[in-house]
Amino acid sequence: MSSDALAGVTHFLRRLGGAVTGSISRLGFASRFMLAIVWHSPQALRRFQLTIREVYFAGVLSLVIILMSGLFVGMVLSLQGYETLKRYGADEQLGILVALSLVRELGPVMAGLLFASRAGSAITAEIGLMKTTEQLAAMEMMAVDPLARVIAPRFWGGVISMPLLAALFSAFGIFGGYLVGVRLIGIDDGAFWGQMKAGVDVWPDVTNGIIKSLVFGVAVSLIAVFEGYDAKPTAEGVSTATTRTVVISSLVILALDFVMTVFMFRGGGQ
């Protein structure tokens, strides 16, 4: 092997090794960051108004996109579901199809993806900009720990908001399904709600949906605050961090959804 080729291989291996160790190091930092948030949480939660404020910014301000998306997803689900069920003469089962799809799967996942795009990116950008403009450093120099004052309230605000948003997404989705199925297509009102009531259980359907949305809330909130805190203090750094929040959160939501679905509904035939 010529010296040039050897140098090329060495360079490639060095870069590969650097990327792997860099990723592991970052993962380690994120884990320690998570522990630090938990450690500072009692201090942050004692001043609960800070967390309530973040619930407003992450949750209340996401309501419009969540509710509108839920409504339209439910309407589309109803239309598509009706077309399929009609082939088997099971069109009166539309209510249960819409409700189970939303409560088990689409509600938590879609709300999670929208939450990551709307609130997660905003949290990352805000923390990143606070770092860039030295607001976090100023806080430290005032003997105020940013982890307790800025990071932990935003984390818990996201964790609290996410299940509520997912529940509202599902509720508006079902309402959208009702509008299309009953009001537009003309399925019997009683059959729509009756089938839904008979086929959707609090356990496992609703509870598992809530658990999923809670896990997504923890994941998205952690990624959002971590990326903001770890952002390079430049315009490009904040931009990259914001993008990473949306991309990583989306992938993590979908991966976690698969894993949790396997454990929650394995062989249940429900």
Added chain:
Amino acid sequence: MPAAFPAESHHALTDTCHLDPDAAAIELVDVSFAYDRRPVLRGITMTVPRGKIVAIMGGSGCGKTTILRLIGGQLKPNAGKVLAAGQSVPDLDADGLYALRRRFGMLFQFGALFTDMTVFENIAFPMREHTDLSEELIRDLVLMKLHAVGLRGAAQLMPAELSGGMARRVALARAIALDPMLVMYDEPFAGLDPISLGVVGQLIRKLNDALGTTSIVVTHDVYESLKIVDYLYFVSEGRIVAEGTPDKVRASTDRFVRQFVDGESDGPVPFHYPAPDYRKDLFADVQ
């Protein structure tokens, strides 16, 4: 890259009667610091006496701000001692460091005001975090601090509504919110118009004297600094290359001081970034 100033070129421009180490608020003794393997400070020794305003001057990237970060405990030196009110800053644990920082105020280069809070809330922030004062008392104190910097009427404005000079004054009011023993100013004059520059300079002097505090001003604004400070240190390439009172600095014939004070583009601090021989570089293609 060779140092522009070897250690032996450090000239004291005055006798030492102005600095009494026994009364020092801050002392740095032979402090060295490096980011990764890049040396930033090399054997810095300086004393900041209580009640005085000391300027640390030097070009961009010479390590001035790093000195403030070492004093504030945000960084730890690789060697040497950093003492604040007799306490070794690098040896403090988290609680000790936070207790020390409560006695510090810091004005950041662009103010670092909290953008989601009003001017009033920004100044009330350290009071609310560290004291049990009633809201009525906090209101009075905040208005007094704002009055001291001439911005009582701007209490309800948001930081985005302030000019650069106003933001710097609000940040100054916040820095003195808890009547600190030491106020550190990181480039307080950067980007200000001449009027704001004079106002901020005078405020630093007046507040320092009125509160009996100690001030460290990191800046490269020679003209404004000479008007308000008691003592100056000149830093270049991580070393103190000159020091003295404003009068001594004005009269100095030291080459570095002259270049800095007169704003000459070339001198001990070279105009050109280190590069290979110009002629060789130009004819590299031909060869």
